[in-house]
Amino acid sequence: MRSNVPAGDTSATGEAAARAGGNGGAAGTGGNGRSVAADSSTPLITTATGSGGRSTDATGNGGTGRSGRRGAPVPPHPGHSPALSTGIPRAAARIGAFAVCQAAVIAGFGLLITGPARELWPMTAEDAAVEALENARTTTLDTASTIASALGDTATVVGLTLLACLALVLVPRLPRWREAVFLAVGVSLQSMIFVLITASVDRTRPDVERMDDSPPTSSYTSGHTGAATALYAGLAVLVLSRVRAPWRKPLAALLLLLPLLVGLARLYRGMHHPTDVAGGLANGALSLLVVGRAVLPGHSWVGRPPADALDIAVAAAEERPAPARKQVTVIVNPTVTDEATREQLRLVLAQHGYRDTPFVATTAEDTGGGQTAEALRAGAELIVVCGGDGTVRAVADGLAGTGVPLVLVPSGTGNLLARHLHLPLGPAEALAAGLTGKPRALDLGRIEGDGFPAVHFTAMAGAGLDATMLEETSDRAKSVLGWPAYVLAGAKGLRTPRMRLTVRLDGGPELRRTARMVLLANIGTVQAGAAPVPAAKPDDGLLDLAVFDPQGAGGWLRAAGVLLRAKRRGAGGPDARRRDTGGGRTPAPLRSAPGVGGPVEFHTFRRAELAFARPQPREIDGDPVGPGLRLTAEVRPGALTVMLPARKR
Numbered sequence: 001m002r003s004n005v006p007a008g009d010t011s012a013t014g015e016a017a018a019r020a021g022g023n024g025g026a027a028g029t030g031g032n033g034r035s036v037a038a039d040s041s042t043p044l045i046t047t048a049t050g051s052g053g054r055s056t057d058a059t060g061n062g063g064t065g066r067s068g069r070r071g072a073p074v075p076p077h078p079g080h081s082p083a084l085s086t087g088i089p090r091a092a093a094r095i096g097a098f099a100v101c102q103a104a105v106i107a108g109f110g111l112l113i114t115g116p117a118r119e120l121w122p123m124t125a126e127d128a129a130v131e132a133l134e135n136a137r138t139t140t141l142d143t144a145s146t147i148a149s150a151l152g153d154t155a156t157v158v159g160l161t162l163l164a165c166l167a168l169v170l171v172p173r174l175p176r177w178r179e180a181v182f183l184a185v186g187v188s189l190q191s192m193i194f195v196l197i198t199a200s201v202d203r204t205r206p207d208v209e210r211m212d213d214s215p216p217t218s219s220y221t222s223g224h225t226g227a228a229t230a231l232y233a234g235l236a237v238l239v240l241s242r243v244r245a246p247w248r249k250p251l252a253a254l255l256l257l258l259p260l261l262v263g264l265a266r267l268y269r270g271m272h273h274p275t276d277v278a279g280g281l282a283n284g285a286l287s288l289l290v291v292g293r294a295v296l297p298g299h300s301w302v303g304r305p306p307a308d309a310l311d312i313a314v315a316a317a318e319e320r321p322a323p324a325r326k327q328v329t330v331i332v333n334p335t336v337t338d339e340a341t342r343e344q345l346r347l348v349l350a351q352h353g354y355r356d357t358p359f360v361a362t363t364a365e366d367t368g369g370g371q372t373a374e375a376l377r378a379g380a381e382l383i384v385v386c387g388g389d390g391t392v393r394a395v396a397d398g399l400a401g402t403g404v405p406l407v408l409v410p411s412g413t414g415n416l417l418a419r420h421l422h423l424p425l426g427p428a429e430a431l432a433a434g435l436t437g438k439p440r441a442l443d444l445g446r447i448e449g450d451g452f453p454a455v456h457f458t459a460m461a462g463a464g465l466d467a468t469m470l471e472e473t474s475d476r477a478k479s480v481l482g483w484p485a486y487v488l489a490g491a492k493g494l495r496t497p498r499m500r501l502t503v504r505l506d507g508g509p510e511l512r513r514t515a516r517m518v519l520l521a522n523i524g525t526v527q528a529g530a531a532p533v534p535a536a537k538p539d540d541g542l543l544d545l546a547v548f549d550p551q552g553a554g555g556w557l558r559a560a561g562v563l564l565r566a567k568r569r570g571a572g573g574p575d576a577r578r579r580d581t582g583g584g585r586t587p588a589p590l591r592s593a594p595g596v597g598g599p600v601e602f603h604t605f606r607r608a609e610l611a612f613a614r615p616q617p618r619e620i621d622g623d624p625v626g627p628g629l630r631l632t633a634e635v636r637p638g639a640l641t642v643m644l645p646a647r648k649r
Helices: 088-114 123-135 139-150 154-170 177-200 223-242 248-268 274-295 309-319 339-351 369-377 389-399 416-420 427-435 465-472 475-481 484-493 552-568
Strands: 328-332 359-361 382-387 406-410 438-449 452-457 460-464 499-505 510-515 517-521 543-548 600-605 607-616 618-620 628-644
Touching: 088 177, 088 274, 123 248, 123 274, 139 248, 154 177, 154 223, 177 223, 177 274, 223 248, 223 274, 248 274, 328 339, 328 369, 339 359, 339 382, 339 427, 359 369, 369 389, 382 389, 382 427, 389 406, 389 416, 389 452, 389 628, 406 416, 406 427, 427 628, 452 628, 460 465, 460 499, 460 607, 460 628, 465 517, 465 618, 499 543, 499 600, 510 543, 517 607, 543 628, 600 607
Parallel strands: 328 359, 328 382, 382 406, 406 628
Antiparallel strands: 438 452, 438 628, 460 517, 460 618, 499 510, 499 607, 517 543, 543 600, 607 628
């Protein structure tokens, strides 16, 4: 996050929202083209089957309930859309059907070469080819063949597949789930078909000196070659389709060469006939082809909604008469929200009566404030924010005091406000919950300091150890480890000296403290259920100050004990806080450790002024804003309106 408030005249171009299915979707109109939407208090579900738009309800009653023009049912379960409930079963069925055909064809070829065609060329020349390789053996070639053959060993293939799948999920900023599934299912499918083939075709191994122990399986097909083809050729496909670096083609060529080397090594070591290796290559390649067509984006079998998914969703929404829907704008952080997620969000919006909704992307220079201002100027009556804490903070800053409600769709690492409000963390589920929810006024904190102008925060701001932790955590560490990356960075920050500061609350006398960190909190909980400020609530008209000053391991243990006791006692309830009801008086400390200078000290306030003896690292809602000597924060009661499910009120 940049510390400057985004310029108000910054604009962004919204994406076309009327896209669905594999062909870009029938957009704009559904049924008779009317835009009457569903009652937002009654969420919808549509489960499409096939491409003809026929549907059944969630209870399997064949759509006997109320339905739209296209037969779309209106069951009572929220958060579902054609993007979420279709595609995967169909893709799995196709994989299964083609796998059966693949196994039958390869096994049939094996029965042919071991039966009617065994006396025909080139089968009659196979033994001679293997014998020629036996006669050409040397110590150097023996070593090379050992290495090449090991590339197709079961342990090697399984281990490398697992590591590659973990890397695809953990290393990129956006997990590559489809690519990981492609690789894992491709290798697994090859193995299952190999087992079926070896059980169907009984072929003895070549009559030469074999350099490896002979497994009890048939010589046809070569399992090493098939597994190596599925793994290394699968990686080559991913490199060619997902990498844009100039070295991608040489790397892909090397990966494609490895299965050939494995097959040649198996021939050299006397373990297989040439047709066995050919069968292994075919098994691995066909497995990748089948799974790739069903899983990878951009292919015709990919698990995605039917072509008329948007029509189905709109038809379901049209069935229930309701007042005209609000004008909606979706502000999305593209670095943490991929296109597949955005497609799901479009369908959920259409299902609830919001068609042609513009999607506006944030940028590194404008993290949401400018897009929010532009949306408000264009008449937006509801804002959906899809991003992490920084994006939510920037959009909330632009909405402060406007009364325009906000729907939270968490997509980042922390998602502190969504977690505290117990919202669903799945983007589609969170959007459905917000669209069917009720407006609730929440407080915002307004903070300023030397080096950055006044901005609002939704969760927490602070100085000291927590800000150091955020500064030391790289984007790569966050993408690989998630929120535990902050913990590792925080351990490094323990070596920094304690800060000296003065605190003035609501115009009262100065309080002099030393501390490892200070937190100014609008909410009390963070990731993993931790509650560093247990009593903080986003709708009580107050902010909370926590001063952490533990000394040594014992001090940190005492601090943890204070937090646990406060959490168990239900801090944040009606009896847990003592508010300042007299003008200008300092709020009483809340559940401080015994005596001044304890490991943790809590206060509530409406306005706090913090001054540091030397520049300290500072952060706002998880984004560093640079070191400085002061922070001034005040509460803005009810400044932000958030759409929450009725049960969360």
